[in-house]
Amino acid sequence: MRDDDDPNPKDPEAKPDVSGVSRRDFLKISGLSITLPLVGEPKMAMAAGQQVVVHGPGKVPMEFSINGRRLKADLEPRVTLLDALRDQFELTGAKRVCDRGECGTCTVLLDNKPVYSCSVLAIEAQRKAITTVESLMQDGKLHPVQQAFVDNDASQCGFCTPGFIVACKAFLDRHPHPTPEDIRHGLSGNLCRCGTYNGIRKAIAQVAQKGA
Amino acid sequence: MPDYAWPDAEHRTLIGKRISRVDSPAKVSGQAKYTYDVHRPGMLYGKVLRSPYAHAKLVSVDTSAAEKMPGVKAVHIVQGPGSTIHWEGDEIVAVAAVDELAAEDAVRAIKVEYQQLPYLVTDTEPPQGSAEGQGPLSMDDIDDMLDNQVPSQQMVNQIQQYGITAKPSEDTLKGLKSDGATDAVLDAIRAAAVHPDAGSRPKSNYQKSAAQTLGDPDKAFAEAEVVSEGLYGVPLITHCCLESHGSISEWTDADHLFTHISTQNVSGIPGQMAEPLKTPASNIRVHQDHVGGGFGSKFSPDRWGIFTAQISKKADGKPVRIMLERAAELKVAGARPSAYARVKVGAKKDGTVVAWQSLSWGTGGPGGGGMPPIPYVFAVPNQRKEHTAIRNNIGPARAWRAPNHPQAAVLTMCALDDLAAKLNMDPVEFFGKNLDMAKPRQNIYREELAIAADLMGWKQKWHPRRQNQSGMVRGVGVSFHTWGGRGHASDCDLTIHPDGSVELKLGSQDLGTGTRTCILIVAAETLGLPIEAIQLQIGDTIYPPSGGSGGSTTIGGVSSSTRRAAVDARDSLFAQVAPALNAQPDQLECVNGRIGVKGDSSRSLSWKEACSKLGAMPLTVRGKNPDKSKPPDLTNSGVGGVQMAEVEVDTETGVVRVTKMVAVQDCGLIIDLKTAESQCYGALIMGISYSLFEEKIMDPGTGRMLNPDMQFYRLAGLSDIPELVVKMMTGKGYDERGVIGLGEPPVISPGAAISNAVANAIGVRVPFLPLTPDRVLAVLGQKAGA
Ligand code: FES
Numbered sequence: 001m002r003d004d005d006d007p008n009p010k011d012p013e014a015k016p017d018v019s020g021v022s023r024r025d026f027l028k029i030s031g032l033s034i035t036l037p038l039v040g041e042p043k044m045a046m047a048a049g050q051q052v053v054v055h056g057p058g059k060v061p062m063e064f065s066i067n068g069r070r071l072k073a074d075l076e077p078r079v080t081l082l083d084a085l086r087d088q089f090e091l092t093g094a095k096r097v098c099d100r101g102e103c104g105t106c107t108v109l110l111d112n113k114p115v116y117s118c119s120v121l122a123i124e125a126q127r128k129a130i131t132t133v134e135s136l137m138q139d140g141k142l143h144p145v146q147q148a149f150v151d152n153d154a155s156q157c158g159f160c161t162p163g164f165i166v167a168c169k170a171f172l173d174r175h176p177h178p179t180p181e182d183i184r185h186g187l188s189g190n191l192c193r194c195g196t197y198n199g200i201r202k203a204i205a206q207v208a209q210k211g212a
Numbered sequence: 213m214p215d216y217a218w219p220d221a222e223h224r225t226l227i228g229k230r231i232s233r234v235d236s237p238a239k240v241s242g243q244a245k246y247t248y249d250v251h252r253p254g255m256l257y258g259k260v261l262r263s264p265y266a267h268a269k270l271v272s273v274d275t276s277a278a279e280k281m282p283g284v285k286a287v288h289i290v291q292g293p294g295s296t297i298h299w300e301g302d303e304i305v306a307v308a309a310v311d312e313l314a315a316e317d318a319v320r321a322i323k324v325e326y327q328q329l330p331y332l333v334t335d336t337e338p339p340q341g342s343a344e345g346q347g348p349l350s351m352d353d354i355d356d357m358l359d360n361q362v363p364s365q366q367m368v369n370q371i372q373q374y375g376i377t378a379k380p381s382e383d384t385l386k387g388l389k390s391d392g393a394t395d396a397v398l399d400a401i402r403a404a405a406v407h408p409d410a411g412s413r414p415k416s417n418y419q420k421s422a423a424q425t426l427g428d429p430d431k432a433f434a435e436a437e438v439v440s441e442g443l444y445g446v447p448l449i450t451h452c453c454l455e456s457h458g459s460i461s462e463w464t465d466a467d468h469l470f471t472h473i474s475t476q477n478v479s480g481i482p483g484q485m486a487e488p489l490k491t492p493a494s495n496i497r498v499h500q501d502h503v504g505g506g507f508g509s510k511f512s513p514d515r516w517g518i519f520t521a522q523i524s525k526k527a528d529g530k531p532v533r534i535m536l537e538r539a540a541e542l543k544v545a546g547a548r549p550s551a552y553a554r555v556k557v558g559a560k561k562d563g564t565v566v567a568w569q570s571l572s573w574g575t576g577g578p579g580g581g582g583m584p585p586i587p588y589v590f591a592v593p594n595q596r597k598e599h600t601a602i603r604n605n606i607g608p609a610r611a612w613r614a615p616n617h618p619q620a621a622v623l624t625m626c627a628l629d630d631l632a633a634k635l636n637m638d639p640v641e642f643f644g645k646n647l648d649m650a651k652p653r654q655n656i657y658r659e660e661l662a663i664a665a666d667l668m669g670w671k672q673k674w675h676p677r678r679q680n681q682s683g684m685v686r687g688v689g690v691s692f693h694t695w696g697g698r699g700h701a702s703d704c705d706l707t708i709h710p711d712g713s714v715e716l717k718l719g720s721q722d723l724g725t726g727t728r729t730c731i732l733i734v735a736a737e738t739l740g741l742p743i744e745a746i747q748l749q750i751g752d753t754i755y756p757p758s759g760g761s762g763g764s765t766t767i768g769g770v771s772s773s774t775r776r777a778a779v780d781a782r783d784s785l786f787a788q789v790a791p792a793l794n795a796q797p798d799q800l801e802c803v804n805g806r807i808g809v810k811g812d813s814s815r816s817l818s819w820k821e822a823c824s825k826l827g828a829m830p831l832t833v834r835g836k837n838p839d840k841s842k843p844p845d846l847t848n849s850g851v852g853g854v855q856m857a858e859v860e861v862d863t864e865t866g867v868v869r870v871t872k873m874v875a876v877q878d879c880g881l882i883i884d885l886k887t888a889e890s891q892c893y894g895a896l897i898m899g900i901s902y903s904l905f906e907e908k909i910m911d912p913g914t915g916r917m918l919n920p921d922m923q924f925y926r927l928a929g930l931s932d933i934p935e936l937v938v939k940m941m942t943g944k945g946y947d948e949r950g951v952i953g954l955g956e957p958p959v960i961s962p963g964a965a966i967s968n969a970v971a972n973a974i975g976v977r978v979p980f981l982p983l984t985p986d987r988v989l990a991v992l993g994q995k996a997g998a
Contacts, residue, residue, distance in 0.1 A: 076313060083312070092249035093242020095504070097454045098538045102922040105454060133242035146240040150232055153890045157724030158239030159454040159504030165240055184931035191922065193454045193505050194724050195897030197930045199890065 055123060062126055066091065067135035077123050081115075082106045084122035085132060093133035093162040104190030105163040107170075108132045114170040116189075133162040136169065145169045148206040154199030160192040164200060168207075177208050214783050216776055216842050218881055219737065221947065225803075226737045228942065230886035233729040234743065235502070235722065244502045246455050247474040252462060252531035256285050256308040258523060259315035260516065261322050262540060263297040263304055266605035266915025267331035270295045274323040275305055281321060283314030286526035290519050296329070298578045299607040300916045301543035303515060308523045308532045332417050332604040333910035335448070335550045335575040343418040343600040348375040348407040351384055355391060357579060364394040366582065371397070375405035390487045418573075419580050419601045427594035432567035436558025439567075440631040445552030445980040446619045446963060448575070448908040450545075451612060452925060455504020456536040457514060457545045461521040463529030469496045469521055473513060474535075476506035477760030478751055479719035481513055488518045500751045506723055508611035509546035511760050539920040547908055548612035549576035551584050551619035552980070555627035557592070563637050563645045565628065568592040572623065575602040576609035584620035589657075589692045590628065590649040606910055607917075611762065613895075614695060614956035618902070618963050622981065625691040625964035630977055633677050639690050639968065640665050640674070650692065653852040657692055660854040660876040660941065664690070667874045667937045668856040677975040681863060686871070688858045689968025693960035697879065697953030699768020699837050699847030700759030706735065706777035707832040708785060712820035714739065715747040716777070720758035720770050722750065725955055726887025727766055733883050734771050738778035740802035741819060756834065764953025768847030769837050771883055771951045776842050777835025784831055789822045848950040853877040855896070855961035858934075859969040863992060866985030868970055870900050871934045873962070878941035880952035885940065892938040892958040899962020901928035904982050 045054045056077040064071050066089060073088045082099075085091040085108070094117050095105040101119040108117045109131035117125075136143040142150065145168050155161040164187075171178070171186045178186065183204060192200075219227065238244040275287045286308045291297070297304075305322050309315035349371060357367050380388075385398050433439060459473035469491060475481055475498070482496035489496070503510065516534055524532040536545055553572035559565045568587045575581060580601030587595065612618075632642035644661055647654045665671065673688045705717045716735055722728045728748055736743045749755055759769050786797040786807070793800065793816070795809045802808075808816025837847065858872040875892045882888045905926040909918040919925045963981050971977045976991050 078313065086249070087251070087311075090251055091242075092245065092251075095246075095454070096248065097456075098922040100538075100921065100923075103454070137241045142237060142240065146237075149240045150236040153233060153236070153886050155233075155236060155239045155724070156890060156894055157454070157503060157505045158235070158244055159246060161239045162242040165242075188929050188931050191454075191927050191929055193452055193507075193898070193927060195894030195901075195928075196890070197897055197928075197933045198893040198936050200930060201933075 060123070062123060064126060064130060065128070066130045067132060075122055077121065079122045080118050081108070081120040081122045081125045081130070082117035085117060091132050091134055095159055095163065097159070104167060105160050107163040107166045107190065109166060109170060112170070114167050133166050136165065143169065144207050144210065145172060145203070148203035149199070152199040152202040152206060154196050154203045156194035156196055160190065160196070164190050164192070168200070168204060172204065172207055178204065214779050216779050216846065217844050218775070218846060218950070224737065226733045226743070228882050228885055231729060231733060231743070231884050233726050233887055234732055235728050246502045246504050247459065247472045247500055248455050248504070248535050250460050250472045252460055255460065255531040255533055256310060256527055257312040257315050258306050258308045258520060258532050258534035259312065259319045260303050260534065260540070261305040261319045261324065263300060263302045263326070264916070265297060265326055265328050266300045266333055267329040268297045268326040269329060270297065270304065271325040271327050273305060277321040278307060278318040281314065281318045283310040284318045285309055285530065286523050287318070288519055288523040288526060290515065299544065299605050301540055301607065303519070306519050306523050306534065308527050331915045333606050333915050334912050335552070335573070335602050335604065335606070337552065338418045338573050338600045338602065342416065343420040344416045345420050348377045350377045351380050351388070354388060354393070354401070358388065358391045358393055364396055367397050368400040371400040371404050375407050376401060377406070378408060379406050387487055390484055415603065417603050419603060421583055421599040421601055423596070423598045425596050429567050429569055429594040429596040432594035433556070433558045433569070436566050437561045438631065438635050439556060439558045440627070440634045441554070441556045442627055442630050442977055443552070443554055443979045444623050444626045446550060446622050447980060447982070448550045448606060449548045449612070449902050449906040450542050450908050450925060451505070451507045451509040451548070451610065452542060452927060453505030453507060453509060453546070456538065456541040457510060457516070458533070458535030459513070459517045459520050460531055460533040461524045462531035463525055467491060467495055471496065471498050471517070471521065473498060473500060473517060474503050474510060475500055476503065476510040476721060476723060476762060478721050479753060479757035480511065480760050482753055485513050485518060485521065489521055496753070498753045500721060503721060503723055506761070507613050508615065508762060511762060538922065542908070542920040542925055543917050544607050546610045546612070547577065547607055549581040549609045549616070549619070550574040551623060553586070553623045555623060557627050557631045559631055559635060561635070563632070563635055563642045565590065565592050565631070565646050565649070566594060568595040570597050570623065572597070573600040573602060574619070575604050575606060577606050578603055579609065581609060582616070584616040584623060586620050586623050588617070588620035588624035589694055590624065590646055591651065592649065605915060606908070613959045617693060617695065617956065617960040621691055621693055621960050621964040622967060626967050626971070626977065629689065629968040629971060633971070636676060638674055640670055643690060643692065653694060653850065656852040656878055656941070657854060660852065660878070663939055664854045664856050664874050664876045667876070667939060668858065668872065670856065673858060674972070677972060679975045681975070683864070684860055684862055685973045686858065686860050687969045687971070687973025688856060689965045689970070689972055690854065690856045691961035691964035691968065693853050693957055695764060695851055695953070695957040695960070696849045697764035697768065697851055697956070698849035699772050699951065699953070700765035702758040702769035702773040702837045703756035704758070704770065704773035704777045704835045705756050705832055706774070706781045706835065707830050708781055708823055708826065709830040710823055710826045710828065712823040713747065714741065714745060715749065716774065717749045717755040718758045718770060718773070719753055719755040720750045720766065721761055723761050725761070725766065725891060726884055727761070727770060729887055730767055730883040731770050731774050734774045735778045738775060739782055741805055745805070764955040764957065766955070767883065767953050768951045772837035772846040773835040775835065775846055776837070776839060777833050780833040780835065781831060784833065785822065785826070788825045789817065792825055793817065846950050848880050848952050851878050851880070851952050851957050853957050853961065855958070855965045857962065857965040857969040859966060859973055861970060861973045861988060863974065866988035866992070868904055868983045868988060869934070870904070870932070870966060872937070873900070873934065873965070874937045874939070875958050876939045876941065877954070877958050878946055879954040879957070880949040881947045882940060882942055883951060888940055888954055889938050891954045892940070893936050895958035896936050896962055897928060897933055898959055900932060900966065902982065903963045903966040904928065904932065904984070907982055
């Protein structure tokens with residue numbers, strides 16, 4: 001997912017602002033042998049010459065804001081946001097396909113920006129507004145992007161569809177009247193195996209015309 | 213006898229219209245549950261230790277440390293010491309633990325000692341004289357053939373011709389049957405000559421398939437006025453289903469298994485699990501709501517489906533989930549056999565093709581693999597063909613949409629296109645001239661070719677091949693394809709309740725092809741009800757069995773069984789309602805949610821009122837396909853399609869972009885035009901993907917797959933897809949043939965059409981797919997250097 005206003009919203013190395021450790025930092029740290037008691041309180045440790053906050057390695061209490069609801073879980077710090085959503089909160093719209101930021105099927109919004117939830121640690125996503133595909137339908141009515149996918153038959157097996165819906169919504173929020181170039185650029189971060197791109201393009205055109 | 217025939221065009225209100233698929237709202241809202249999404253109470257997570265080597269013997273397997281790790285509930289050795297591993301990623305030990313991380317930690321604690329063995333992972337041209345004839349077949353050979361989905365008749369021929377190495381027990385035969393052997397194959401094995409000594413001989417990696425000669429190729433080549441020779445090929449690709457393979461299994465009591473599995477073959481799974489689990493198929497329940505892609509790779513429970521059930525038993529029957537990680541999915545869960553050939557073709561000056569000769573080879577993994585059906589579509593009168601199957605360690609091959617046909621299309625249409633270029637003929641004229649060889653579909657192709665040329669703007673876009681150009685160049689190409697697509701066996705139960713509600717049950721599955729929608733269209737059309745008035749249940753072995761969704765057989769099967777059920781249910785209802793309307797049953801019709809007397813609008817009942825005449829008990833009928841007792845045959849076989857591609861090639865960078873594709877396709881009577889068109893759009897897109905990007909790249913230095921991820925095993929993205937034009941052939945001459953499947957045909961031609969377009973653009977053939985920049989630059993460089 002690329003976007004002009006926000007050059008790299010899905011960069012897994014983007015600096016975490018609050019909660020401590022990005023997935024990649026964590027991978028670095030977990031290679032070190034640090035003995036820590038199994039408590040919830042974070043510790044400070046030296047890693048790669050820097051003082052970093054260390055959580056775990058056992059489960060730590062976490063609190064999330066997901067689709068406007070406050071939800072709690074005890075999770076290991078190495079759990080991804082995707083796995084937390086799917087395995088802890090039964091929000092299975094976001095799918096696990098590549099599990100390494102290549103396919104976009106796990107796309108969710110973090111503070112309204114699309115991210116690959118497989119490449120964000122759950123612990124980093126605390127205190128951010130997490131929006132998943134499940135929240136887009138309001139009062140039993142499909143969101144215009146969802147309706148456009150139905151009208152234009154933009155899903156076949158449908159496994160890529162929730163990720164695309166979230167990505168398209170975020171894209172159209174920023175580009176209400178996208179050029180073909182915008183579409184090429186802005187929606188290249190999601191992949192489909194069944195070949196639904198033709199329908200997706202028509203769906204985007206439908207929303208852009210009507211206005212979401 | 214009730215009239216089961218499809219309604220004619222004037223009487224169709226739903227069939228053949230563009231109807232939105234019924235499960236789209238569930239899919240777009242994230243509510244649709246796939247196997248991967250199923251979360252059973254107390255579920256354990258399984259992880260698998262896989263072989264890092266392509267060919268090795270297991271010396272020792274030590275799981276003691278893993279068993280003691282926190283959270284680990286069961287450890288199951290899949291292949292123990294002494295077993296031979298035949299490909300990288302093969303399963304050795306499975307672990308079930310309270311969460312995935314604990315299972316992964318445990319897998320890392322397992323120690324395995326391997327004795328590495330020599331391996332082959334390449335499929336380059338076999339060295340001359342290396343191929344040996346087939347000896348007698350061992351039961352492993354026969355199992356391999358089943359794995360490779362060798363057609364039953366071909367297996368019977370080989371068994372009769374070569375004999376077998378040992379007489380199998382009836383138990384072994386039972387096992388073969390559960391692996392898919394037909395009765396004809398089993399009978400052939402029972403009757404085969406036994407050659408016990410031949411079994412011990414080590415096998416060559418190269419196995420000669422029977423050579424075939426037709427007509428008099430030597431004479432035909434001698435008399436041909438123009439001869440063209442070339443090298444063509446299609447590499448291994450993977451299925452790359454976005455939902456990986458896997459299942460969740462639990463034992464609901466000591467001898468009843470409940471499995472959620474990602475499959476194309478719900479009704480066929482219990483029969484395949486029964487033998488290995490020593491559990492009657494009747495005790496195995498399978499359920500699946502949605503499946504995230506299969507493309508031919510999900511017909512069997514697979515070894516991992518079996519050991520997921522076994523490890524669940526070890527963990528006191530608790531649900532265990534094992535879904536493959538992406539790397540495993542790409543390494544072990546599906547590869548399409550490769551195919552390459554040196555082809556020589558000859559023609560008269562007027563373009564009539566007279567002779568074909570091919571030396572082909574390819575790999576389907578340890579099982580070798582067969583020759584694609586070449587020459588494809590065009591039955592050249594004089595032919596000589598030889599094929600060598602390479603048995604190697606790339607992993608097991610699986611059927612991939614239209615098995616062997618996309619390969620055959622490339623080997624044939626590209627060779628013929630080069631011949632047209634040598635003749636200085638426009639390919640549309642050249643292929644058109646030879647269409648009499650495309651019997652029995654020559655007239656369909658002729659009509660489609662004209663339509664495709666028009667939609668592509670072929671006349672304006674085609675130009676003779678030009679040499680030595682620079683900058684951006686454009687070209688167009690064409691290809692032809694065919695497929696069977698007759699409906700499979702399917703049972704359907706339809707129930708009308710006295711309150712007017714209607715339900716349908718089939719043990720079928722919807723792969724994203726629109727199966728649910730089409731079943732409902734047929735039932736709603738027949739009963740004169742809106743689609744929403746009918747409840748449909750599929751995807752469970754508690755429903756009547758329906759065939760696996762492969763080979764484009766689903767739509768013909770389920771639409772036929774549903775039609776027969778709906779006609780019988782409707783007529784039974786008419787019989788009960790007729791007295792109330794003071795009419796004979798055959799005077800009644802059901803339209804717009806009412807049952808009334810034909811031609812007399814004053815005598816009718818609403819659907820609900822009519823159903824109340826059923827009394828206390830609901831009415832259930834079963835429809836079947838095939839059903840000779842209820843003619844006519846509602847499904848048919850044999851379709852033709854023509855596709856054209858336009859490309860733009862950057863001669864500086866070698867980058868190929870497809871700029872337009874046209875697909876003209878027949879598939880008999882179309883049930884839902886909207887999902888039928890989507891099937892074609894999807895196939896074109898998948899075709900662009902395998903033509904430009906996809907290749908399972910094996911490393912000869914390590915025996916491993918180099919690109920087992922989605923960054924380097926690249927799928928086409930939205931920005932790679934140009935204008936796509938799809939034209940479905942419908943109406944007179946097509947509709948009356950009955951319903952024919954569409955899953956395979958449109959995915960066959962893109963490779964050949966795109967390769968031909970690139971040859972037209974740059975003036976020279978890029979021999980192998982995918983048409984990557986390095987390959988394009990290599991031929992441009994050769995040409996410049998020549
Ligand atoms: S609809 Fe199947 S992967 Fe996109």
